Amino acid sequence: MLVWSRAARRMIWAVGGLVAAIIYGAPIIVIALASIAGHWNGAWPNDFTLRHYGNALTGDSARQLRTSLETGAIASVFAVLSGTWAALALRKIAPLPRRLFDLFFFMPSAVPSVSVGLGLLVAFSQPPVLLNGTTLIVILAHFVLISAFSYGNISAGLARLRPDYEQVAESLGARPAYKLWRVTLPLILPYIVGALSLSFALSMGELGATEMVYPPGWVTLPVGIFALSDRGAIFDAAALTMLLVAGTFAILLALVRISNRATVR
Amino acid sequence: MLTIADRDGAASVAPSATQAAEVAGSSIDFEDVTVSYGGTVVLDRFSLSVAPGEILALIGPSGSGKTTALRAVAGFVRPASGRIRIGEQDITDIPPYARGLGMVVQNYALFPHMRVDQNVAFGLRAQNADPALIATRVGECLELVGMSSFARRYPAQLSGGQQQRVAIARALAIRPRVLLLDEPLSALDAQIRRNMVEELGRLHRDLPNLTVLYVTHDQSEALTLADRIAILRDGRLNAFGPSRSLYQAPTSRFAAEFLGRANLLPVTVSQLDADGVLARVRLGEHSLSVRCELQLAPGHGCLLCIRPHALRLADLPTGNGFRATVETALWQGDTQNVTLRVEGVALNLTVSPSQAMPERGSAVWVDFAPHEATLIADEPAHG
Numbered sequence: 075m076l077v078w079s080r081a082a083r084r085m086i087w088a089v090g091g092l093v094a095a096i097i098y099g100a101p102i103i104v105i106a107l108a109s110i111a112g113h114w115n116g117a118w119p120n121d122f123t124l125r126h127y128g129n130a131l132t133g134d135s136a137r138q139l140r141t142s143l144e145t146g147a148i149a150s151v152f153a154v155l156s157g158t159w160a161a162l163a164l165r166k167i168a169p170l171p172r173r174l175f176d177l178f179f180f181m182p183s184a185v186p187s188v189s190v191g192l193g194l195l196v197a198f199s200q201p202p203v204l205l206n207g208t209t210l211i212v213i214l215a216h217f218v219l220i221s222a223f224s225y226g227n228i229s230a231g232l233a234r235l236r237p238d239y240e241q242v243a244e245s246l247g248a249r250p251a252y253k254l255w256r257v258t259l260p261l262i263l264p265y266i267v268g269a270l271s272l273s274f275a276l277s278m279g280e281l282g283a284t285e286m287v288y289p290p291g292w293v294t295l296p297v298g299i300f301a302l303s304d305r306g307a308i309f310d311a312a313a314l315t316m317l318l319v320a321g322t323f324a325i326l327l328a329l330v331r332i333s334n335r336a337t338v339r
Numbered sequence: 340m341l342t343i344a345d346r347d348g349a350a351s352v353a354p355s356a357t358q359a360a361e362v363a364g365s366s367i368d369f370e371d372v373t374v375s376y377g378g379t380v381v382l383d384r385f386s387l388s389v390a391p392g393e394i395l396a397l398i399g400p401s402g403s404g405k406t407t408a409l410r411a412v413a414g415f416v417r418p419a420s421g422r423i424r425i426g427e428q429d430i431t432d433i434p435p436y437a438r439g440l441g442m443v444v445q446n447y448a449l450f451p452h453m454r455v456d457q458n459v460a461f462g463l464r465a466q467n468a469d470p471a472l473i474a475t476r477v478g479e480c481l482e483l484v485g486m487s488s489f490a491r492r493y494p495a496q497l498s499g500g501q502q503q504r505v506a507i508a509r510a511l512a513i514r515p516r517v518l519l520l521d522e523p524l525s526a527l528d529a530q531i532r533r534n535m536v537e538e539l540g541r542l543h544r545d546l547p548n549l550t551v552l553y554v555t556h557d558q559s560e561a562l563t564l565a566d567r568i569a570i571l572r573d574g575r576l577n578a579f580g581p582s583r584s585l586y587q588a589p590t591s592r593f594a595a596e597f598l599g600r601a602n603l604l605p606v607t608v609s610q611l612d613a614d615g616v617l618a619r620v621r622l623g624e625h626s627l628s629v630r631c632e633l634q635l636a637p638g639h640g641c642l643l644c645i646r647p648h649a650l651r652l653a654d655l656p657t658g659n660g661f662r663a664t665v666e667t668a669l670w671q672g673d674t675q676n677v678t679l680r681v682e683g684v685a686l687n688l689t690v691s692p693s694q695a696m697p698e699r700g701s702a703v704w705v706d707f708a709p710h711e712a713t714l715i716a717d718e719p720a721h722g
Contacts, residue, residue, distance in 0.1 A: 238448035241415050244435040245442040246462030246513055260452045
């Protein structure tokens with residue numbers, strides 16, 4: 075413990091809490107207020123209304139929310155599957171090649187998402203693999219951007235897994251597939267669920283790459299929010315943002331409960 | 340029916356003779372096995388035979404290669420050269436899951452997401468055993484280790500001793516050809532460890548055909564449980580033999596010092612008996628008679644090895660003793676430890692706590708029976 079005095083600890087907590095509330099809380103509060111504002115000309119909004127939520131739940135916005143949920147679900151499931159496979163495969167190889175593969179996996183997270191989108195657009199706009207204008211290129215863009223986080227999370231879980239469990243399973247006659255299914259994967263389930271949650275959350279908020287590649291029939295909610303903001307419909311954009319936050323939060327909450335149940339034992 | 344309860348309240352129950360007879364053991368043979376990690380040789384041309392149905396303890400200091408030897412049998416380490424056989428079968432190139440061995444590790448490695456009964460059933464399920472057989476076998480094995488009433492619990496709800504019992508039941512459920520125990524008691528506290536040593540001994544009496552390879556760094560566990568002991572040093576077999584004889588007549592200085600406390604006094608051989616069993620040696624001005632199993636010639640220097648409990652304090656000179664000065668005398672509850680000095684060498688002696696404590700600095704006579712001491716070749720001390 076760095077600070078011994080109780081009074082000093084309370085003061086540090088208070089200052090830290092205030093800073094966190096301003097940095098993290100203020101944007102959400104402002105968006106929440108904007109989503110129910112009729113007008114906002116002064117310091118505070120007035121003429122509170124739920125009209126923007128009504129707009130959000132009908133027509134294009136509802137479709138965009140569904141599109142985002144579907145894109146997030148598909149991309150994050152594939153990211154977790156490939157991340158799990160890669161982490162399992164790479165943990166058995168020598169340290170140097172493993173580090174090189176790690177770099178390869180983490181590369182997309184170090185590149186601006188717009189650049190990833192542009193790269194995909196250029197790469198897949200000509201035969202033999204023509205994906206430009208398809209739903210698949212949006213999902214692929216999300217997959218590329220989030221797979222590093224899945225891989226990182228699951229690798230961390232495997233690194234913490236004591237080799238004893240798998241070795242004892244093998245000595246008891248468990249073949250590799252049985253051992254993987256009955257021992258390894260259940261033991262890293264909290265990390266898998268964590269990877270899925272993180273991937274899904276990142277996908278739900280992804281804008282840069284999606285802006286570059288989305289076709290007219292597959293508009294995600296962040297793209298819709300950006301378009302509304304661009305047109306000056308700030309309050310409608312705020313309502314959509316709140317729906318995006320609520321939808322993402324509900325799914326993450328469910329995943330956290332699954333993760334907790336897996337961790338309790 | 341024999342029952343031993345440990346501090347956790349779990350009791351173990353002896354199995355029926357029928358259950359005991361069902362586990363059949365095999366021999367284990369290491370033939371010139373060498374294992375290296377990245378150029379470092381950790382097991383060097385290691386050869387050893389474990390007889391069917393015996394408990395053989397592999398002991399040695401950290402890094403001596405004992406765990407590597409066990410892991411090589413389990414299949415988790417591939418020998419660079421040499422072969423390993425179980426019974427008549429060469430298992431060197433067989434994957435771990437096809438070797439038919441039971442293994443218990445230091446931290447038990449019970450699968451935390453499975454209940455006790457599911458843990459015990461794991462190996463049988465992995466081998467697609469008949470569900471009825473699984474249920475019967477799980478029940479038998481849990482009864483064998485006295486854990487039947489804990490079948491529906493998760494490992495996190497058990498104490499260390501209870502987890503250890505479940506780990507043993509899990510290993511036995513597949514009817515292994517050999518049981519590999521890798522420091523299975525080292526995570527337990529002293530009291531539970533003592534109880535578990537007794538229980539393991541009884542378990543083996545109940546399953547007399549089971550071959551057990553027991554890796555430990557605790558010489559008292561090895562002496563209590565093992566029929567024979569192999570002492571490893573720097574990846575090589577340093578000493579090997581029946582536990583009692585290896586303790587009483589260690590074949591090297593390292594074995595003498597590693598296997599309990601030993602007094603090692605430099606002596607010179609003065610005369611060999613005609614039958615070759617005893618020798619007379621000189622310790623300073625004293626002439627002593629001692630068992631000799633080495634090929635020595637008169638005038639040869641060697642070490643006289645006497646365990647502390649083999650030395651006795653005497654009031655008057657006796658036929659086979661020497662005079663020493665008392666340096667310290669410590670009462671330790673169930674024993675007294677006396678440190679003496681003779682010919683510039685310190686030696687330890689243990690006496691009954693009821694015996695009068697000798698005065699510090701006083702001169703005393705110390706004697707021993709010739710057959711309770713032995714001569715060993717001099718070599719650099721370990722450590």
